[in-house]
Structures are given as C-alpha cells and as structure tokens.
Amino acid sequence: MYNKEEIVSKIKGLYVIIDSQLAADKDEIELSRQVLEGGASVIQLRDKSQNMNKLLEKAIRIKDLCEQYGAIFIVNDYPDIALGSEAHGVHVGQQDMPIDAVRRIIKQDQIIGNSNALSEEAIDSVKNGVDYLAVGAIFPTNTKQNTRPAGLETLKRVRTISTLPLVAIGGINIGNIKSVIEAGADAVCVVSAVIAQDDPESAARRLVKEFSFK
Numbered sequence: 252m253y254n255k256e257e258i259v260s261k262i263k264g265l266y267v268i269i270d271s272q273l274a275a276d277k278d279e280i281e282l283s284r285q286v287l288e289g290g291a292s293v294i295q296l297r298d299k300s301q302n303m304n305k306l307l308e309k310a311i312r313i314k315d316l317c318e319q320y321g322a323i324f325i326v327n328d329y330p331d332i333a334l335g336s337e338a339h340g341v342h343v344g345q346q347d348m349p350i351d352a353v354r355r356i357i358k359q360d361q362i363i364g365n366s367n368a369l370s371e372e373a374i375d376s377v378k379n380g381v382d383y384l385a386v387g388a389i390f391p392t393n394t395k396q397n398t399r400p401a402g403l404e405t406l407k408r409v410r411t412i413s414t415l416p417l418v419a420i421g422g423i424n425i426g427n428i429k430s431v432i433e434a435g436a437d438a439v440c441v442v443s444a445v446i447a448q449d450d451p452e453s454a455a456r457r458l459v460k461e462f463s464f465k
Contacts, residue, residue: 388421
C-alpha cells in the first residue's frame with residue numbers, strides 16, 4: 252500500500268471510470284485488466300447497483316489488479332466499500348457525503364477526490380481538505396445524467412487556484428484530449444471513450460500517448 256503522498260502523486264495521466272451500467276454485459280474485471288494494460292494510471296469503480304456484497308467483492312478484485320499494474324484504485328461514492336476493499340481512495344460528488352464525514356470513515360492514508368463544476372466549488376473543496384479536484388463536465392456528455400457544464404475556462408481557473416492534482420472529466424475523447432491537457436489537467440477522466448469501445452486496451456493506449464509527462 253502506498254502512503255498518502257505517493258497516492259496523490261500518482262493522480263495523473265489516464266483516469267478511467269469502470270461504470271457498471273455502461274459496461275453492461277462486459278466482465279468488469281477483464282475490462283479493468285484491459286484498461287490497465289493500455290496504460291491507465293487510475294481506475295474508479297462506479298456501481299450504483301446497491302448490492303454491497305457484490306460491490307465489495309468486485310472492488311477487492313479490481314484493487315488487486317491495480318496493485319499489480321502500479322495503478323491507483325478509487326471507489327465512487329461509498330467510503331465503506333473503499334475502506335473494506337483497501338482502495339487507495341474514494342470519490343464523491345457535490346451532493347454526496349460531506350468530505351469531513353468521509354474522512355472519519357476511511358483510513359488516514361486513503362485519499363478523497365470530488366467533483367466540481369464551478370471554481371467557487373473547487374475553492375470550497377480545497378478548504379474542506381480534498382486530495383484531488385475533478386472538474387467537469389468539460390464537454391457535453393451522455394454518460395452521466397444531470398451533469399453541469401464547466402468547460403475549459405473553468406478548468407483553467409481552477410488550475411490557477413490550486414496545486415492539487417487536477418482531473419478533467421466530461422465528454423473527453425481522442426479528438427479533444429489535447430486541449431484539456433493544455434488547459435492544465437494532470438489527469439483526464441474518461442468513461443465511454445474507453446470502456447464502450449470494441450478494443451478498450453487500444454483506446455486507452457491512444458489516449459495515454461497524448462500525455463507528455465514522465
């Protein structure tokens with residue numbers, strides 16, 4: 252298990268959400284392996300099925316895969332599942348559990364990231380002690396309902412107010428990823444641009460090539 256500083260330092264590059272609903276009939280463990288083989292640095296498991304036992308089992312298996320590849324594993328929404336699976340962290344939205352409440356549940360060396368559509372929200376998130384900031388939706392997306400537009404300008408503003416790892420999300424694909432990286436994103440979070448493709452590994456690899464960091 253990495254320490255907290257090491258985990259935070261690894262929030263960069265390609266960040267892929269394994270969305271159980273979008274994955275449909277695909278095996279999520281195999282899908283995760285393909286994404287990691289393609290070079291993803293971070294995997295987030297997003298599963299709203301409410302079957303906690305199955306979710307925990309799945310989270311443990313994906314966490315083990317991430318460890319094998321030296322990648323970071325994040326659980327969406329459920330700090331108890333993050334704790335039980337020994338995930339590297341948990342991601343919450345603006346309407347989810349407050350950051351201080353999440354912090355009381357997870358271990359000291361686990362991290363918290365959250366979603367922000369406004370620079371003002373990002374400022375509050377930093378004050379509340381998040382470890383990384385996700386900003387979006389950068390572009391229109393059909394993957395998740397009820398997303399709020401943020402755009403590249405918000406991403407640029409947030410970059411000027413915080414040195415925390417900055418994750419861009421929302422409608423990002425091979426055609427627009429370069430503009431997102433140039434706007435200051437440390438990591439680019441995608442869903443359908445990878446997991447909905449016929450060859451997720453190749454799709455991930457193409458996106459990873461757009462990053463110039465070492």
